[in-house]
Amino acid sequence: MTAQEHGTTETDGELLDLADQELARDPFTAYAPVREREQMVRGCVQGVDPMWVATRHDDIRTIMSDPRFTIDAATVPGAPVAHRTEQTWQARGMYSGHERYLRAGIFDADGSDHRRLRGLVTAAFSPARVAALRPRIEVIADQLLDRLPGHAENGVVDLIEHFARPLPITVICELIAVPEADRNRWRARSATLTAGVCGDELGAALAGMVEDAQALVDHHAGHPGSDLISELLAPRHHDSLSTDELVALITNLVVAGHITTVNLIANSTEALLTHPDQLALLREDTTLMPHAVNELMRYCGPVVRALPRYATCDTTVGSTPVRTGEAVLPIVSAANRDSAAFTDPDRLDLSRTRHSREPHLGFGHGAHRCLGAHLAQVETAVALTALLNRVPDLQLATDPKHLQRGTNPVNWHLKALPVRLQPQS
Numbered sequence: 433m434t435a436q437e438h439g440t441t442e443t444d445g446e447l448l449d450l451a452d453q454e455l456a457r458d459p460f461t462a463y464a465p466v467r468e469r470e471q472m473v474r475g476c477v478q479g480v481d482p483m484w485v486a487t488r489h490d491d492i493r494t495i496m497s498d499p500r501f502t503i504d505a506a507t508v509p510g511a512p513v514a515h516r517t518e519q520t521w522q523a524r525g526m527y528s529g530h531e532r533y534l535r536a537g538i539f540d541a542d543g544s545d546h547r548r549l550r551g552l553v554t555a556a557f558s559p560a561r562v563a564a565l566r567p568r569i570e571v572i573a574d575q576l577l578d579r580l581p582g583h584a585e586n587g588v589v590d591l592i593e594h595f596a597r598p599l600p601i602t603v604i605c606e607l608i609a610v611p612e613a614d615r616n617r618w619r620a621r622s623a624t625l626t627a628g629v630c631g632d633e634l635g636a637a638l639a640g641m642v643e644d645a646q647a648l649v650d651h652h653a654g655h656p657g658s659d660l661i662s663e664l665l666a667p668r669h670h671d672s673l674s675t676d677e678l679v680a681l682i683t684n685l686v687v688a689g690h691i692t693t694v695n696l697i698a699n700s701t702e703a704l705l706t707h708p709d710q711l712a713l714l715r716e717d718t719t720l721m722p723h724a725v726n727e728l729m730r731y732c733g734p735v736v737r738a739l740p741r742y743a744t745c746d747t748t749v750g751s752t753p754v755r756t757g758e759a760v761l762p763i764v765s766a767a768n769r770d771s772a773a774f775t776d777p778d779r780l781d782l783s784r785t786r787h788s789r790e791p792h793l794g795f796g797h798g799a800h801r802c803l804g805a806h807l808a809q810v811e812t813a814v815a816l817t818a819l820l821n822r823v824p825d826l827q828l829a830t831d832p833k834h835l836q837r838g839t840n841p842v843n844w845h846l847k848a849l850p851v852r853l854q855p856q857s
Contacts, residue, residue, distance in 0.1 A: 448475040448485055450761075456628075456841045459736045460778070463487050463766035472752040475761060477841075479523030481514040483740055483759040484752065487766035489773035489793065491750050492738075495760050497798035501741040504542040505759075506535075508742050513757040515540075516740045525634040533642060537680035539688070539739060539800070549681065550803065552673060556607065556660050562806045565603070569811055572602050573818040580823075584853060588829040591849040595819075596697040597623070600690035600811050607689075608682060609659035610648060618644060618686060626691045628840030645682040649675065660685075685804075693808045695734030695845040697815045700725070702835065702849060703732045703780060704816070705828050710782050715820060724782040725812045730768045730792035731780045734844050738762040738796055764793045765844060827852050 448466060455462045466473055467487035475485040486492050495501045502508060505515040517540060518531050534540055538549040555561065576595050583594045601619045610618055621644070624637035648661060656662040661682065664673055673681075704711045714720050740759040747754055754760060769777040773791075774784075791797070795805035802808070819826060828835075829850040836847045 446474075447482060448473050450475045450477040450485070451841060453839060456736075456839055456844075457837055459763065459765040459841075459844055460732075460769045463763050464769070466763075467766050467770060470751060472749060472760070477520070477523070480516055480519040481759070483516060483761040484749070484754060485763060486749060486760050487763045487770075488750060489767040489770040492762040492764065492767045492793055493791075493797050495741045495749060495762060496738070496793075496796060496800065498747075500744055500747050501760065502542045502744055503739055503741055503800060504540060504545075505742050507542055508744055508757050510756060513742055513759075516759050516761075521638075523630075525631040527635045527639050530638055530642060532676055533680040533683065536674065536676040537684050538803070539684055542799075546799065548672060549677065550799075552664060552669060553660065553681065553685075553803065556663075557804050557807055559806050562810050565607075565807070566810055566814065568606070569599070569603055569814045570818070572599055573814050574822070577818055577822045581853060587852050587854055588850050589853065591701060591851045592694065592698045592846060593848070596701070596815065596849070597694045599697070599815055600693035600808075601686075603807070603811060604686055604689040607659065608648070608661045608685060609652065609657055610686075611651075614644065622687050622691060625687055626840060626843055626845075628838050628843075641683050641686070642679060645679045645686075646675075648682060649678055688802075689804050689807075691843065692734055692802070692804075693811045695843060696725075696729060696808060696812050698846050698849050699732040699734055699844070700728040700812060700816060701819065701826075701851075702828070702832070702846065703728060705826065705851075706832050707780050710780055714782055714816075718817070718820075720782055720786070721813050721817060722809070723785045725809050725816070726785045726792065727780065727782050728812075729794035729809075730774070730784075732844075733765065733768065733792075733794035735794055735842075736763065736765045736844050737842050738764055738793075739800075762793075764796075768792050768794060823853055825852075825854050827855070 466485060472484045472486055474482050476482045486495060505513040518534050521534065522531070538546065541549055576598055580589055580594055583589045597619065601615065601622070605615045605618060621637045621641045624633060625641070649665070652659065652661045653665055656665065664678060704714070714724055740761045743754045743756055743758050743760070745756050749760060771777050795802035829852040835849070838845045838847055
């Protein structure tokens, strides 16, 4: 899982190959040997400058909350620092010119810019607003389950294609009022961006989503409604948000606002069906559901890596010296299985957070903690509750060993989840 480093003055020696498919297939255990080393290791991926790789829970909490680290490479004092996220998208096939939407996005902003952008949309994802959305989420889930048998062949259906994916994309599209006729296109492009594909396929999908976001802005400017985008276009926000920032925000909301939930629902369903003791526990005590979602995000959450952070001064992470401008890549899935933070971390225990408040990092930490975390938790809870109630005999339609996972090293996800709705006679 290593490659020799070339052409860098930051460090010499052996590098962890971050594109290694062993890491993509099982990031929870494949990163364990790296986590057990005394110091962080360096990692590389083709087309991207090397980075430190953080795998320990405490180290990642530090770089996500310590002001000595920034998520915006442009704010590092001194010589320009290579923007690893921008390099990654360029290496994957992003068309020239689209990097400006990365720079304008809420995820890559920091300091006052980040507070300004986040402040504009925080209210839309508050616990109160999400609670108000819950009845609608439940209706969408029930409608999808009503249609599920019609998609089955010999009693088998892909739960991702016909339930886990359409549920959150419908919710986010309703939140920003994407016309219903356009939603399949938005869903397809978003799926392409997160599937791990490269080249023209990715470049075209990103360009198309940017065009759609711009068209959505133009539409709501002329036809304002009660949706989030119309709210952001209101005169009182006119001087607070540039067009590029709004387009980037829409793109981020659609992609990040639903893909984590799609994969969390799918990963969680697979985990429950392969841990019958935990499934039985959840059926017996439905008050466990919020704790179950929290534990499932820790145990099988789809977020493998967070965005890189950059040191704004010479510092240390754990026992590793990090120089000004060097990047540190947080491996969230490794941190969530760290025995220094969690008792018996490789065991799925849905009641874990009922007895303790061990802070998993599936939704990040600090100022950049996932804006839509509460929405994702509620959507997953609604989806799992509906499945348990409506499809009590649900079972995997294949051996778990035969389930195929995507190759995207950033998102741990299943390509498909074939399930049987009723026991075979």
